[in-house]
Amino acid sequence: MPTLRQLESFLTVVDEGSFTRAAGILGVSQPGLSQQIAALESELGTTLFSRLPRSVTLTPTGRALLPHARAAVDAAARGTTAARAVVGTDAGELRIATVYSTGLGVLPPVLTRWRAEHPDVTVRLLEHRTTETMTTAMQAGQADVAVGPTAPGWRGRVRVLGTEELVVLLPAEGPPDVRHHEIALERLADAAWVQYSPSHGLAEELDRAAREAGFRPRAAVRTEQTAMAPLLVEAGLGPALVPAGIVPTSFAGRIARPVPAITRELAATTGPDPDALTSRFVALLARRAVLMPPHVAQRLS
Template identity: 55%
Template sequence: MAVPTLRQLEYLVTVVDTGSFTRAAERLHVTQPALSHQMRALESTVGGPLLERLPRSVRLTPMGRAVLPHARAALAEAERLHRAARRTAGLEEGELEVAVIYSVSLGILPPVLRAWRRRHPGVRIRLREYPHADRLQAAMAAGRADLAIGPEPAGWEGPIRELGVEEFAIVLPADDPLADRPTGTLALTDLADRAWVHYAPDNGLADLLDHVCAQAGFHPQAAIRAEQTSAAPLLAAAGLGPALVPANIVSPHFDGILLRPDPPIRRTLVAYTRTRPDPITAAFADLLARQARVNPPGFPATATALDRKDADASADPQRG
């Protein structure tokens, strides 16, 4: 009356294949009465006899003939299920959902994704981008991704793995009077009276810019509010005003000038999960921690060492 058991279906096909209860029983490593019982139970759930017991063989009834292919199909599906599970455990396939703040998908992530794709071509990555660290954290807490990459989340309870300290740069056009500082550094207060290339309100960098300027003692005027983070350095280089951007999102062939703020502006980038990460997530987090160059050694140059030889270290769970 209820659903059959996969094992009952397995019993059925084995009986049919061997043509005998006894042989099927020994192939299945059970005793023959167990098989008889299960077959009878199966016949009662489907509502009619499936096998005709002949003196020296068995034969399918019409109902048995109708049912058998579906039994095989269900078993094959269960087998596929098992294989799929093993494949995800072996990182051969799967789908990983990664949530990031904007700057990550512009800066550190692309080379990592490229390396990941080369190593695990079967594991698809679905990327979800958030403009603000708080929204990223909220989405992650609500379970919208397997792994989050962004600033250190406040009060997070799950495992957190540090990726590095992201450094911010001030972008000026090449012809700006302040552009050729011999030290390569610049105090924010030197730009207190400029109109800035600001960010749209929901972009986390808007808050960050407001915050650091407030610490420097002024409130930044906005010449424009960029919706897209990546537009900010371009707009700044075009002369709309200074911009504060993560140094790692600027292309190597960028024609603006990058100056290091004095004092430096930094934020730590981390990868975090809600719980102990599963194998795929752990592997991705590992790769991320090993390969992500949050800041290029020779700031402001942005060449990240993506093609570094990597050792397949074990994916030990992080804190948590």
């Protein structure tokens, strides 16, 4: 009989149209994911996907399995929710989907408080490059709550946390001059930026803001890790656009607000009927989330 893990792997490949992207969302290696699908196909005695050079499509058998796989995974998720409601919120696992920049900036102090109040609850972080992949993980039932930029059209519950500012980090020395802690992005049109990998959500933010300012940002270096950006700026490699919440207290460079301002709404999203454990975490998050750290606000004042 197919396992729940095999069915979840199958559904993620279907939703992503790619083994590579599905493996990233599930947090497993691509060979490991392929083994799960191969085991499912062996159990059913037929192939489920037609492998194309850059994508995969469902075979007739795969299309027949699809609605039943979704029903089985959904039923398992509902069973987990019901069990948690019975046993209360003193133990268990809380699965949090988030984007890299939010996980780095907003969540750590909240999780410190959560851990103090719920020492027997294991927290599992599912970190994503973009809001789209984070939302896909939620739709697939892989997480209890998503914390990050608001997902458009989400059909569950949305608890808005506030508006997050993105700031420009610059090396301590060198042009351009920054006055009143603000800088127009077009003044950085000729700069080589500390950029992110093309699949990173912050790369899209910089590309969009630069396009509106009339230029295309040139990359000096690209990084996969959001936390690396301030370090690379400090090393003099160029400016970077980052959420205010990830700027370390020890950052030795300059910080400026871009003009016009670049902001994004952050929210906690859950399914239509979150269990007691998830609801308690969302309430704590709404009370404790800090979107503009005091040390950054002070330097921008």
